[in-house]
Amino acid sequence: MLYISESMEKRILVAYATRNGSTAEIAQAIGRELEKTGTAITVADIMTIRSLEGYTAVVIGGPLYMGRMDGLVIKFVKKYTGELSHMPVAIFAVGLAPKDPKPEAIGNAMMALETAIIPLSPVSTALFAGKLDPAKIGFLMRKFMEMAKIPYGDFRDWETIAAWAKELGDKLR
Numbered sequence: 001m002l003y004i005s006e007s008m009e010k011r012i013l014v015a016y017a018t019r020n021g022s023t024a025e026i027a028q029a030i031g032r033e034l035e036k037t038g039t040a041i042t043v044a045d046i047m048t049i050r051s052l053e054g055y056t057a058v059v060i061g062g063p064l065y066m067g068r069m070d071g072l073v074i075k076f077v078k079k080y081t082g083e084l085s086h087m088p089v090a091i092f093a094v095g096l097a098p099k100d101p102k103p104e105a106i107g108n109a110m111m112a113l114e115t116a117i118i119p120l121s122p123v124s125t126a127l128f129a130g131k132l133d134p135a136k137i138g139f140l141m142r143k144f145m146e147m148a149k150i151p152y153g154d155f156r157d158w159e160t161i162a163a164w165a166k167e168l169g170d171k172l173r
């Protein structure tokens with residue numbers, strides 16, 4: 001028994017969904033921070049993951065689009081609920097809600113994040129400000145963003161992201 005627990009080396013998977021790359025870069029930053037604890041880390045696009053075998057904890061991240069977490073995150077949680085319910089799981093969402101002038105935006109974003117992780121109980125959750133490049137969206141969406149007064153730019157706060165990842169180290173044990 002003792003032999004088994006000693007041989008169970010910690011291995012953390014950071015699984016991300018992304019459409020325009022900003023969540024992927026956040027996932028990589030989280031992976032780099034977690035690696036500093038000496039743990040084996042794999043950062044992978046959620047679409048490439050075929051199994052959770054060998055992982056002892058999982059961090060899931062995805063962007064928010066139209067009030068919901070990216071559908072690939074929701075599918076991933078559904079597909080692997082059994083395995084994920086036996087290990088520590090953390091989840092982060094990336095969006096522009098923190099820059100949205102509407103006061104309810106952050107509450108709505110957190111609700112989308114919490115809905116995506118049901119029925120699991122994550123050890124930690126986070127909402128990070130993302131990035132929006134007007135060149136990457138269509139004319140109508142640009143008009144919508146302007147009307148909603150949601151700004152363009154790269155709002156990713158690397159210090160906040162690193163601080164969250166640093167705290168995660170202990171929680172994912």
Ligand SMILES: Cc1cc2nc3c(=O)[nH]c(=O)nc-3n(C[C@H](O)[C@H](O)[C@H](O)COP(=O)(O)O)c2cc1C
Nearest residue numbers: 019020021022023063065066067095096097130131
């Ligand atoms: C069409 C569209 C819809 C969006 N909807 C939301 C939203 O509902 N909530 C939010 O917080 N951010 C929203 N965003 C902002 C994205 O979540 C943000 O740009 C994020 O950084 C994108 O991540 P990605 O680069 O990994 O795809 C939206 C962006 C676009 C272009």
